[in-house]
Amino acid sequence: MNPSKSLKNIEKRIQxxxxxxxxxxxxxxxxxxxxxxxxxxxxxTHAEHAESVVSLAERSMHEAIRQPKTPQYAASAxxxxxxxxxxxxxxxxxxxxxxxxxxxxxxxxxI
Numbered sequence: 001m002n003p004s005k006s007l008k009n010i011e012k013r014i015q016x017x018x019x020x021x022x023x024x025x026x027x028x029x030x031x032x033x034x035x036x037x038x039x040x041x042x043x044x045t046h047a048e049h050a051e052s053v054v055s056l057a058e059r060s061m062h063e064a065i066r067q068p069k070t071p072q073y074a075a076s077a078x079x080x081x082x083x084x085x086x087x088x089x090x091x092x093x094x095x096x097x098x099x100x101x102x103x104x105x106x107x108x109x110x111i
Contacts, residue, residue, distance in 0.1 A: 003043060003054040007036050010061050017065050022077075024109055031102050038095040042088070049088070053095070056081040057102065064106040078103045 014020065014028050034058065042050040060081045061075035085092070085099045 003039050003050050004036070004077075006054045006058055007032065007039065010058050011102060013061065013065065019067070020109065024105065027105055028102070031105065032099055034098045035095075035102065038092065038098055041090060042095060045091075046088075049084070053081070053084050053099070056084050057099070060106055061102070064109055078106060 007099055011029065011032055014025060014032065017025070020028070039050050042053070056077065060074070060077040063070070063077045081099060082103055085096045089096045
């Protein structure tokens with residue numbers, strides 16, 4: 001899996017989704033840009049972990065914007081995403097901050 005390609009796919013899905021409020025969409029895209037930067041840094045030291053974080057972010061985004069929503073799948077995806085970065089809090093605090101902000105925003109759009 002190529003994390004950069006996966007993040008570009010997430011970005012495209014967000015941009016093309018008409019159901020996401022424009023303000024929320026802009027914030028998600030801003031956070032996705034920050035996540036891309038953090039993942040690029042993480043890839044050098046923890047390539048496998050970077051792939052996992054991107055995969056879980058992709059799953060979380062998918063669950064947040066799909067119709068019809070399945071709240072338990074969405075909650076599970078967000079929980080796994082948060083857990084995937086928890087151990088990186090000391091070494092990559094900004095990554096944890098970005099993932100937490102994404103999780104809150106996704107929660108606010110209906111998860």
